Structure formats: C-alpha cells, structure tokens
Amino acid sequence: MRRPLAVAAVVITLLAVVVTCEVILHNAPEADPLGKRLLYLPSPDVLRLASLGNDGLVADLLYLWSIQYYSQFDFREKFLYLDTVFNLITDLDPRYFDAYRIGAMIMSVQKHGDPELHKKAIVRLYDKGIDAMPDDWEIAEWAAWDAYLVLQDTDQAVKWMGIAAERPDAPGVLKRLYGRWRDNIHGWTAEDSIAHWEDVLAEAETKSETNLATSHIYDSYVSLHRSTLDPMLQGFSQVARRCPESWQELVDEGWLASVPVDYLGNPYGVDPNTCTLVAHKKIRWD
Amino acid sequence: MRAMLAIARNTLREALRDRVLYLFLGFAVLMLVSSKIFGLLTVGDEGKVIKDLGLAGVQFFSMLIAVMMSVLLVSREVDGRTVYNILAKPVRRWQFLLGKYLGLLATVALNLTLMALVLVTMVRLYSGEWDMGLLFASAMILLEMALVTAFATLFAVLTRPMLGTVFTLAVYIIGHVAENIWLLTQQITVGVTKPIVAAIYYLLPNLERFNFKTEVVHDLSIPHAEIGVTVVYGLAYTALVLVLACVRFSHKDLT
Amino acid sequence: MSNVALRVDDLKKTFDPGLMKAKVEVLKGLSFEVQRGIIFGFLGPNGAGKTTTIKAIAGLIWPDAGSIEICGLPHTDEAAKRRIGFMAENPYFYPYLTGREFLEFHAELLALASDVVSSRVSQALEKVSMSDHADRLMRTYSKGMLQRMSLAQALLGEPELLILDEPMSGLDPLGRRDVRDIILGEKERGTTVFFSSHIIPDVETICDRVAIVADGRVQAVGEVRDLVAQEVEAYEVAFVGTAPSTLNTPVLAGHTGSDASWVRVAAGHRDQLIRELVDDGVRIVGLSPVRSSLEEFLMVHYQGGAS
Numbered sequence A: 001m002r003r004p005l006a007v008a009a010v011v012i013t014l015l016a017v018v019v020t021c022e023v024i025l026h027n028a029p030e031a032d033p034l035g036k037r038l039l040y041l042p043s044p045d046v047l048r049l050a051s052l053g054n055d056g057l058v059a060d061l062l063y064l065w066s067i068q069y070y071s072q073f074d075f076r077e078k079f080l081y082l083d084t085v086f087n088l089i090t091d092l093d094p095r096y097f098d099a100y101r102i103g104a105m106i107m108s109v110q111k112h113g114d115p116e117l118h119k120k121a122i123v124r125l126y127d128k129g130i131d132a133m134p135d136d137w138e139i140a141e142w143a144a145w146d147a148y149l150v151l152q153d154t155d156q157a158v159k160w161m162g163i164a165a166e167r168p169d170a171p172g173v174l175k176r177l178y179g180r181w182r183d184n185i186h187g188w189t190a191e192d193s194i195a196h197w198e199d200v201l202a203e204a205e206t207k208s209e210t211n212l213a214t215s216h217i218y219d220s221y222v223s224l225h226r227s228t229l230d231p232m233l234q235g236f237s238q239v240a241r242r243c244p245e246s247w248q249e250l251v252d253e254g255w256l257a258s259v260p261v262d263y264l265g266n267p268y269g270v271d272p273n274t275c276t277l278v279a280h281k282k283i284r285w286d
Numbered sequence B: 001m002r003a004m005l006a007i008a009r010n011t012l013r014e015a016l017r018d019r020v021l022y023l024f025l026g027f028a029v030l031m032l033v034s035s036k037i038f039g040l041l042t043v044g045d046e047g048k049v050i051k052d053l054g055l056a057g058v059q060f061f062s063m064l065i066a067v068m069m070s071v072l073l074v075s076r077e078v079d080g081r082t083v084y085n086i087l088a089k090p091v092r093r094w095q096f097l098l099g100k101y102l103g104l105l106a107t108v109a110l111n112l113t114l115m116a117l118v119l120v121t122m123v124r125l126y127s128g129e130w131d132m133g134l135l136f137a138s139a140m141i142l143l144e145m146a147l148v149t150a151f152a153t154l155f156a157v158l159t160r161p162m163l164g165t166v167f168t169l170a171v172y173i174i175g176h177v178a179e180n181i182w183l184l185t186q187q188i189t190v191g192v193t194k195p196i197v198a199a200i201y202y203l204l205p206n207l208e209r210f211n212f213k214t215e216v217v218h219d220l221s222i223p224h225a226e227i228g229v230t231v232v233y234g235l236a237y238t239a240l241v242l243v244l245a246c247v248r249f250s251h252k253d254l255t
Numbered sequence C: 001m002s003n004v005a006l007r008v009d010d011l012k013k014t015f016d017p018g019l020m021k022a023k024v025e026v027l028k029g030l031s032f033e034v035q036r037g038i039i040f041g042f043l044g045p046n047g048a049g050k051t052t053t054i055k056a057i058a059g060l061i062w063p064d065a066g067s068i069e070i071c072g073l074p075h076t077d078e079a080a081k082r083r084i085g086f087m088a089e090n091p092y093f094y095p096y097l098t099g100r101e102f103l104e105f106h107a108e109l110l111a112l113a114s115d116v117v118s119s120r121v122s123q124a125l126e127k128v129s130m131s132d133h134a135d136r137l138m139r140t141y142s143k144g145m146l147q148r149m150s151l152a153q154a155l156l157g158e159p160e161l162l163i164l165d166e167p168m169s170g171l172d173p174l175g176r177r178d179v180r181d182i183i184l185g186e187k188e189r190g191t192t193v194f195f196s197s198h199i200i201p202d203v204e205t206i207c208d209r210v211a212i213v214a215d216g217r218v219q220a221v222g223e224v225r226d227l228v229a230q231e232v233e234a235y236e237v238a239f240v241g242t243a244p245s246t247l248n249t250p251v252l253a254g255h256t257g258s259d260a261s262w263v264r265v266a267a268g269h270r271d272q273l274i275r276e277l278v279d280d281g282v283r284i285v286g287l288s289p290v291r292s293s294l295e296e297f298l299m300v301h302y303q304g305g306a307s
Helices: A004-027 A044-050 A055-071 A079-092 A097-108 A115-132 A138-151 A154-166 A172-184 A190-203 A207-240 A247-252 B002-016 B019-041 B046-079 B093-127 B133-158 B161-187 B193-203 B213-217 B224-251 C050-058 C078-082 C099-109 C114-127 C143-155 C173-188 C200-206 C224-230 C267-279 C294-306
Strands: A269-271 A276-278 C004-015 C024-035 C039-043 C065-070 C084-087 C161-165 C192-196 C209-214 C217-223 C232-240 C253-256 C260-266 C284-291
Touching: A004 B193, A004 B224, A044 A055, A044 A079, A055 A079, A055 A097, A079 A097, A079 A115, A097 A115, A097 A138, A115 A138, A115 A154, A138 A154, A138 A172, A154 A172, A172 A190, A172 A207, A190 A207, A207 A247, A207 A276, B002 B046, B002 B093, B002 C099, B019 B046, B019 B093, B046 B093, B046 B133, B046 B161, B046 B213, B093 B133, B093 B224, B133 B161, B133 B213, B133 B224, C004 C050, C004 C161, C004 C192, C024 C050, C024 C065, C024 C192, C024 C209, C024 C217, C039 C050, C039 C173, C039 C200, C050 C065, C050 C161, C050 C192, C065 C078, C078 C084, C084 C143, C099 C114, C099 C143, C114 C143, C143 C161, C143 C173, C161 C173, C173 C192, C173 C200, C217 C224, C232 C267, C260 C267, C260 C284, C267 C284
Parallel strands: C039 C192, C039 C209, C084 C161, C161 C192
Antiparallel strands: A269 A276, C004 C024, C004 C065, C209 C217, C232 C260, C232 C284, C253 C260
C-alpha cells in the first residue's frame, strides 16, 4: 500500500476491466426480448397486498413502465402482454382513465398478430372501463369514437355511444350522434328512431338542433310510410299495368283513404321511373 | 496470510455467535415458507410465484444481512478501539481489512446457501422437481452480495457506521435502478450532459447484471459467454472497491 | 545489538479535524530514548501528546515528521512489530469469545508456531492470574479481568519491548499491585517496559526513568531520583520556641510544638527566613531541604510547559 504507482496501476486496470465488461453486457442481445417476464407479473391480489395500500401508486408505476417499454418502438411481438399488463393496471386502479385509453391505443397500433384478437382485447378493455366507471360518460364516448374511427366497427360504436348518451351529465350532442349513427346503420326500427329523435327534439335548445331532430324524424317517417306505401304502388301497377301518376289515383281507386302526407304535412309524390314513393323534404336550415 | 485468515475466521465466529443474525435468518425462512400462501392467491402457475418470491426473498435478506453485519463486524471495529491491539501486531492494514471482508462474506454466503437450500426444497415439495437453476440464480446473487459487501467495507473505512449503512443501501438501490439511467440518456439530446450521464452509467455498479431470476424461473437459456463476462465484471468491481478501501485504510490515522 | 530499545526523534503531528475547525498541532518535535531492560515512565497532562506518541509508536497514527526506531529497526517493519507487545488504553473484547479463544486468536496474528500456541497462551494466562476464568465468555469479565487479558495478549509474543498505555487505570489497589508485579517480573526477564500513566505513585515506585511530556514536547527526562533531587522545592527550618509573630517571609507550612517549632518556606526564601529568625534572636536548631515528590515536580513542569 505504500507504493503509490503500483496501486494506481492496479486501480486503473481494474477500472478498465469493469467498464469493458459493462459495455459488453450492455450491448449483448436482450435475454428476454419478448418480455416473457411480463406474463408472470403477479396477480392483482398479490400485487395489491404487496403494495401495502398503495394500489394507485403501483398502478402508476406499472403504467409509467409500460409506456417506457412500449415506446421503445419496434416491431417485435408484444401484443399478448399488453393485455396482461393493462388488465393488471386497471385491476389495481379501476378508475384509471388513461390506462384504458392509452392501452387501447397501443393495442390498436400493433402491426403484428391477429387483428381479430386485437379487436377483442380492445373491446374487452373498454367494456371493463365503462363498467368500472358507471357515472363517467367520457370513457364511453372515447370508446365509441375509437370503435368508429379506428376499429371501424359501427355497431360497436353505436352501442357505446348509446351508453355514453345515457350517462349522467352527458352532453346533448352524444344523443344526437347516437341517433345519427343508428339511423345510418339502420340499426333500429323506424318507430324507435322516431321516439329517440322526438326526445332529442324535446331537449333541443338551438334552431339547428331542432332542425336536426326534425330532419331525422322526417326521414324515419318516410321510411315507415315507405314500408306500407311502396307495396301499394306495386300492387296498383300490377293491376293497372302502369305506374300511377299520383297518389290521388289510388285514393280514387279506393286503395287509400286520403293522399298520404309526410311528417311536415306535405303530400308525398310518386317517382314514375321506379314507381316508389318520393318525399319532398323541405327543412329551413337557417 | 495466516493473520488474514485468522481475522476472517474470528469475524465469522463472532457473526455466528451473535443472535442478531438468527433474527434475520428466521424472518427469511419464514418468508420463504409463506411464499406458498402467496402462491395460493394467484391465478395460474403457483410454482412460478414461489420461485419468484423465493429468489426475491433470498436477495433481499442477503442484502439486509450484509448491510447489518457490516456495521457490527467491520464499522464497529474500525471506528472503535478494538482494532488497536490487532494493528500493533505484525499485521498489515490491508490484511486486517481483507480478513474482515472475508469473514463478513463468509457469513453472508452461509446464510444465502441456507436460504437457497430451503427454497429448492420448497420447490421440490410443491412441484416435485429439483430446480438447479435456482442454485445458479442464488450463486449470482452471492456474487452481487460480494460486491455490496465490498462497498459496505469501503464505507466502514470512510465514514461512521450509521452513515456507512445509508451509503451502502443507496448503492444497492442505485445499482438496481442503473438501467433506467440508461433509458434517461436516450431521452436527453443536449450535447454535454449525454456523455456525462453515459460515463456515470458505465461506472456505476450495475447490480441488475447479476439478476438471472427471470431466466431461471422461465427456463430461458443463457449464453455461457454472458455468464463469464458477468462473473469477471463482479469480481473485478469487487476487487476495485476493496483495493480502494485498503488504500484508504492504510493511510488512515486511527485516533 | 543496539542498547536502545526505543528511540523517538523529533516527532511531529498535526491533526486536521476538517472543514471549519482549526488544525491542532499535537506533537511539536518530541524526542526521547529508552534503554534496554529498564522501566520507562511516560507522564503528562491531557492533551500533552502522550497517547498520540504511543499510537505513533504502535503504528496506529502516521507522524508528519520525525522517526521512530524499535530495537534499531524502523517502527513499521514487520520485524520491529514482532518485538513489541502493545496494550491499548481501554480494555476491549469480542463479546462472544472466551478468554482462551481471544488469546489464541492473537497468537495466530503473531504467527506463532502452532505447537507453541497453546503453551504460550497458558503461560500468559498464568502471568495475569486468569487461568481459572479462561474458558468463560469475555462478556462476563469485570473491568479488571479485561485489563489483565489485555495485558496477557501483549505478553503473548514474549516481546522485547512492552508498550503499555495506562495499564493500571480502572483497577483497584489490589489489581494495580498485580500489574506492578507483572511489570517488575518482566523487567527481571530482561524485557524493556515503556508505559504511560496518570497514577504517579506507581510511576514513582517502579520506574527507572521518566519522561515528562507537556505541550507536545518532552519537558524533562531522567532518573526519578535525579529529577526529583535536582529541585529542592523548600526548606524546613526548625527552631526553639514559637515562631515570631512578625515574620515577613511567606510561610508554606508550619507547626508549633511545646519545645520547638518548624516552618517550611520556598527554597528561594530560605536565606530571608534565616536572616529574619537570627535578627529576632531565634535559635535555629535544624535546616533540611524538602525533596519534592514527583507529583510536585510534575506540577511545576506542567505549568512550565503550558506557559
């Protein structure tokens, strides 16, 4: 110990060995590229116990870690573990909005694996969030938009938007969106549509909302009337071997009691080419 | 050499006769045995949970024993007056310090071996297999403890016992978090800080290198070269820390 | 073979407590020699540098300047260390060792041949009268017993030079006598004994030579009787009758008896007193110097050193 040069040489040599080894190990391929260790995260109950009451904190830490982990953008298959991880996070803290939202988002950008599985997992995650926060409309709305835009599953979107619209304090627009989407997919009967839009009409506060509701009610009535009136036109044209020129003819021939009118009270017309009902829709949008 | 071994043997004897040790050991064994209960709470593979918790317990309690015992066996002696009569004899300072270190390491090793055997037995009882991989993981934990104990010895020489304990614990925590420092460097783009942080990362003891728990529990294969480099890393770093400790101790005035 | 068992030459040491505190110069050039085969006492007040000097000799502290030789060898040499037996100031122990195990451990440190270990240990135990308690845990020993074990480990190597830091502190008079006897016994065997102590009567009775240390230096060194003899502190003057009431000379002590009295005055006032008494017609019957005890001698030098 009293030969400083010798000691210094030893220290420097050891330091060099240490740093070299660390560099080698750092650049070695990862032992666990598929993140298998994630599959074996303890169950939520164990973690909850271990966190000693800090469920939220552990959920936070896991969430942070998962963001870090998944933002190391690469194409390796990690999808399966997303499910586990985000389920774990949301088990620990069921009201963790971001976990649902970001988890679904990450899942939706996975490029590998079975898209059907992805979809199912996303739906599962959102359903879980919607159930866990029954007084929250945002989660359902978010889910609905994701379904509509990303998953392109309008049925699912409509379902979730409907839930969102029913939640306390949900803005009126959700109800209108719901109605509009449902009409688009013909996802309900005309009577249901009319009932829904009459509700919206009753709650309408602005002119445009009123017009919108009116428009949908009108369209639904058209579709309702069409279902009974078009067959009549067909029947008449088979008997008379021609398409009637107007509804008046059917009234004269005793097919109808009076000329059918639309929701706004204007008489319907007949399209001579297709021999079907024509609606003259006029709604002032100003 | 003989003096060094005599000191090591004496240190080990002192540790084994001190009841504090058995308190830790008792807790450790209790924890290992109760990992079965934790296993019941999980959905799926109980065996994995027992192994995971078991190895974590082995590591945690080994660390505790290393830190606590270093206060009793090394700090107390260096800081107090019991070292005078020994160093007045034809015993070199570094022989004394290394002897203390070896005694302390032997204590930790004995405890770790005991805990590892309990774990292997438990796994055998539960799943019917002798998982030798657990012994490998434990051996790597021992290597980690050799390094942690070296730091404990260094701090015993540099500062007072309580402060030394705090520093050793800090090294342990930092050593396990070092990886994340690397992730941090990836986020920084500003010129000067990045190489500095990188330098710090490479110099800090990266205790996660000795962590083969995942590979062992999930039966992943580990390249032999990687094990070799890890062992060299552990031994070289331990030697480095001990050399620094001996150098400091040689020049220290024992007032 | 050198005649000097221990030589300390111009030893200097400054301690730096660090940060905001001022440096402390403890040893300011301390020198002395200890011849073979004698008992050498090392005396001084707290802060004089006694303990620092002893620790420097034992290699526990590194001096800033100066040299230390043990039996002609540099004090850090392994060969030099092999020749000394050191006993630290406070007894210490490993709580969970027995006395015998403790000594066996120290025998290992001395690298004694294994066939010799057990006999040496027994001998050392005999010398300090601890044979009956050797197999009890040291945790159960009294302070006196620990002190004796501490001395025993110093004797294990059959050293040429014994260095003892306060060997008799904390012992009852019986214990002190035992240690004194051991030291005298070692001297008879030809061992040089160097020890520091605050217990002055003990130093007075057994030391051949003494060094007085104060303020980081050796203030005086020599044989006890010479040191004390050099300084005649006072004189006692005996005379017939009673002391005159108008005595001007300051009197340290006095006693008036039925026939004769005596007064004690400081050495410097002797002549003045005699003149006064003679002038008063007092008949002086006796004049004797008072030889100061070592304690008084020390007080002088402690004060001298401090000033």
